[in-house]
Amino acid sequence: MxxxxxxxxxxxxxxxxxxxxxxxxxxxxxxxxxxxxxxxxxxxxxxxxxxxxxxxxxxxxxxxxxxxxxxxxxxxxxxxxxxxxVLMPRSARGEAETLQWVIAALNSIEMVSVPWWFLQLSGDRENGMAGWLDSRLTHIEGILADRAWLVDDRFSAADLMMADVLRVPDVRGRGDRPATEAYLQRVLARPxxxxxxxxxxxxxxxxxxxxxxx
Ligand SMILES: N[C@@H](CCC(=O)N[C@@H](CS)C(=O)NCC(=O)O)C(=O)O
Structure with a gap:
């Protein structure tokens, strides 16, 4: 082909x-x-x-x-x-929620985690982004405590993007977030x-x- x-x-x-x-x-x-x-x-x-x-x-x-x-x-x-x-359910609601969570991963988590990561890499001990990042990670932990997947109880592009944003080692290792960790193990185990x-x-x-x- x-x-x-x-x-x-x-x-x-x-x-x-x-x-x-x-x-x-x-x-x-x-x-x-x-x-x-x-x-x-x-x-x-x-x-x-x-x-x-x-x-x-x-x-x-x-x-x-x-x-x-x-x-x-x-x-x-x-x-x-x-x-x-496989990447996006075909129902109108499933599509809308996939779009929503892909954008949330990028615009509500990565938008905070990337500048936080650069600041901590530069040795900024007063990293002003830390509280903001922790708040976003805590909120996503609450979501993941209630569901295995973000959309329609099955894997989608929403999980792909969310897991890729959250798997960055410094972000993943920040705080104790068991639901997020279990989610990452589940998504990243995919062949x-x-x-x-x-x-x-x-x-x-x-x-x-x-x-x-x-
Ligand atoms: N918002 C862009 C970010 C792309 C991005 O940061 N790409 C990195 C590689 S992962 C890059 O090209 N870095 C080199 C540079 O910024 O000069 C996207 O999601 O595609």
Whole structure:
């Protein structure tokens, strides 16, 4: 079968972000849905105009699907979710709630967790984002204490995005949140996640080998 989907990532990244580069969200979704896809690369170190034409911030991921090019991991994930009811229930309510939770993961959790993470990485001991992050994590803990999955009592793109945001080790290790931890163990045990993560690690390991060979 000819692949019409290409998930774009960097040709190489330093070791730190490997396993967390956001093309993993799209690899994972495609694996869940059984969609055929290729992985394309753009240069990490020398970002080209052709990269900015497809991702205006010079980031990854972006996705090409035939003549459609789309960026933002959330938008790309929802684009893929329209192709498979594995990723999004087909009821009007199920679709609406999937959209809601994908956006909540990005705009209510990641919007706080990423700046918090950067501040704590920079050694800011008075990290002013900590209370805000803890409040968001506490609220999501309350939600996950009552349900196994975010939408329709089954896995969806909402869980994929929420788990990917919450699995960042410094975020996951913050406080004692048993329902969140059980949720992460449940979602991250999915074979599609394991494969997507292994494929991303292999992709960057192959890049190391190429660089070492000159
Ligand atoms: N909001 C964007 C964030 C993308 C993002 O942060 N990408 C990272 C890799 S995971 C990146 O490209 N970092 C390099 C940079 O920002 O220069 C999305 O969800 O797609």
């Amino acid at each position: 000819t692949e019409t989907l290409t998930i774009w990532s960097f040709d190489w990244v330093p070791p730190g972000p490997r396993g967390f580069v956001r093309d993993l969200r799209l690899r994972w979704a495609a694996e869940e849905a059984g969609l055929d896809y290729a992985v394309g690369t753009v240069a990490f170190e020398d970002r080209q105009a052709s990269h900015f034409e497809r991702q205006p911030f010079g980031q990854v991921p972006f996705l090409t699907d035939g003549d459609i090019t789309i960026f933002e991991s959330g938008a790309c994930l929802l684009h893929l979710a329209r192709k498979s009811d 599609a996640f394991t494969k997507a993560r292994a494929d991303q690690l292999a992709h960057f390991a192959a890049a190391d080998t190429r660089r070492a060979a000159g």
